[in-house]
Amino acid sequence: MGSLGTFQRKHKLAVVGSGNWGTAIAKIVAENAASNPDIFEQTVEMWVFEENVEIPKTSQNYDPSNPGPQKLTEVINRTHENVKYLPGVQLPTNLHANPSVEDAVKDGTILVFNLPHQFILKTCEQLKGKILPFARGISCIKGVDVNESGIHLFSETIGRTLGIYCGALSGANIANEVANEKWSETSVAYDPPPMDSKAPTPQRTPTSSQIDLVQFEHKDTSGQLSKIKLKALPSEYPPVDHAVLKALFHRPYFHVRVVHDVAGVSISGALKNIVALAAGWVDGMGWGDNAKAAVMRVGLLEMVKFGDKFFSATIDQRTFTEESAGVADLITSCGGGRNFRCAKHSVERNQPIEEIEKAELNGQKLQGTLTAVEVNRFLKKQGLEDEFPLFTAVYRILEGSMSVAEIPSHIER
Ligand SMILES: NC(=O)c1ccc[n+]([C@@H]2O[C@H](COP(=O)([O-])OP(=O)(O)OC[C@H]3O[C@@H](n4cnc5c(N)ncnc54)[C@H](O)[C@@H]3O)[C@@H](O)[C@H]2O)c1
Numbered sequence: 320m321g322s323l324g325t326f327q328r329k330h331k332l333a334v335v336g337s338g339n340w341g342t343a344i345a346k347i348v349a350e351n352a353a354s355n356p357d358i359f360e361q362t363v364e365m366w367v368f369e370e371n372v373e374i375p376k377t378s379q380n381y382d383p384s385n386p387g388p389q390k391l392t393e394v395i396n397r398t399h400e401n402v403k404y405l406p407g408v409q410l411p412t413n414l415h416a417n418p419s420v421e422d423a424v425k426d427g428t429i430l431v432f433n434l435p436h437q438f439i440l441k442t443c444e445q446l447k448g449k450i451l452p453f454a455r456g457i458s459c460i461k462g463v464d465v466n467e468s469g470i471h472l473f474s475e476t477i478g479r480t481l482g483i484y485c486g487a488l489s490g491a492n493i494a495n496e497v498a499n500e501k502w503s504e505t506s507v508a509y510d511p512p513p514m515d516s517k518a519p520t521p522q523r524t525p526t527s528s529q530i531d532l533v534q535f536e537h538k539d540t541s542g543q544l545s546k547i548k549l550k551a552l553p554s555e556y557p558p559v560d561h562a563v564l565k566a567l568f569h570r571p572y573f574h575v576r577v578v579h580d581v582a583g584v585s586i587s588g589a590l591k592n593i594v595a596l597a598a599g600w601v602d603g604m605g606w607g608d609n610a611k612a613a614v615m616r617v618g619l620l621e622m623v624k625f626g627d628k629f630f631s632a633t634i635d636q637r638t639f640t641e642e643s644a645g646v647a648d649l650i651t652s653c654g655g656g657r658n659f660r661c662a663k664h665s666v667e668r669n670q671p672i673e674e675i676e677k678a679e680l681n682g683q684k685l686q687g688t689l690t691a692v693e694v695n696r697f698l699k700k701q702g703l704e705d706e707f708p709l710f711t712a713v714y715r716i717l718e719g720s721m722s723v724a725e726i727p728s729h730i731e732r
């Protein structure tokens with residue numbers, strides 16, 4: 320098996336989610352399963368939140384003899400097109416749409432989580448005890464998990480809920496461009512647990528080494544140390560390391576850099592969505608590119624400050640400027656992302672952004688609106704709203720207590 324060595328078993332892949340980005344990533348993963356038959360099993364499962372859809376007349380898969388509503392999973396498996404969330408893109412035939420999330424993940428050794436962030440907790444709760452205990456995860460979710468205990472990365476929340484190790488993937492990746500195989504870059508962040516890597520990383524020191532259940536000390540992003548019991552990946556499988564993750568996600572049109580900074584990659588992916596709303600609003604006002612650049616400048620500073628203040632124990636500040644997940648994602652999101660576009664339309668049409676989201680996105684979900692509310696709840700609790708004037712302005716505009724016209728004076732304070 321080339322430089323990765325020879326192993327008795329192959330990884331079984333499952334993608335949890337099948338929206339716009341979920342389907343685009345599932346396409347990549349299925350293409351790479353086919354390209355790397357020594358590492359990955361051929362059939363890739365993709366969980367589809369089942370719904371009835373009508374195939375649009377514009378689709379090459381439209382059948383006039385069968386125009387009525389049909390199950391989305393059946394349409395995907397028959398036509399190899401996700402006609403609702405990624406129309407016009409041919410999916411690999413080894414990608415199997417599965418309406419049961421439990422069935423989709425049951426044999427999966429590598430699970431890729433790719434859902435709008437509001438649905439992830441419930442989905443993980445449903446999967447507790449129903450996955451392989453030695454599975455490993457990657458979260459492609461752009462959002463943060465804010466609850467009573469504070470703020471957490473979704474990779475941590477998924478890992479804690481399911482008892483597995485989970486890394487993250489994020490980058491300047493507008494799904495339709497990636498799915499249409501236009502060149503882009505991404506960042507995959509993975510800090511392998513000690514038993515999966517040859518050398519333990521500084522933050523993770525094994526404290527015992529039973530044969531297959533290893534307890535190690537884990538410092539979470541808030542700096543808190545806890546003891547985690549993690550089931551070792553059986554030695555029959557290729558270790559889930561940076562080389563295997565590159566084989567899983569890298570395509571000729573999708574260039575992957577694998578790094579260790581899970582916090583930096585996750586935090587920038589979540590926070591840039593707040594900034595993209597502000598960029599859309601000022602663009603909708605007709606204020607031009609200079610105004611948008613000003614919002615992006617302040618937004619980037621607040622992203623870096625947020626990472627430094629709340630995730631300093633593990634974050635690598637270089638991620639914000641050197642990786643696709645940082646400033647590059649901010650730029651693409653403020654250029655043509657859904658948060659940007661819906662915010663812009665909401666000013667131009669003088670309509671609430673929720674109405675634009677419903678009218679324009681055909682079931683796709685904005686992440687910036689909810690993230691702005693969640694981040695504000697967290698900042699308010701810390702008494703730090705004033706230290707993040709742009710994030711706070713975005714929240715106040717959403718709740719209706721501030722106007723877009725007030726952004727310049729508010730962020731100058
Ligand atoms: N779309 C992009 O361009 C893009 C790019 C990079 C990252 N992301 C991130 O990827 C994540 C997933 O986004 P997406 O674009 O795949 O989703 P999406 O915006 O297309 O959302 C639609 C998906 O949500 C599902 N859904 C609706 N109700 C549900 C429920 N109750 N339970 C479970 N699922 C439900 C739908 O079935 C559908 O699969 C987000 O965090 C997003 O920020 C998106």
Ligand SMILES: O=P(O)(O)OC[C@H](O)CO
Binds near residue numbers: 492652
């Ligand atoms: O369309 P958005 O605003 O959800 O952004 C999409 C991606 O995150 C861009 O990298």
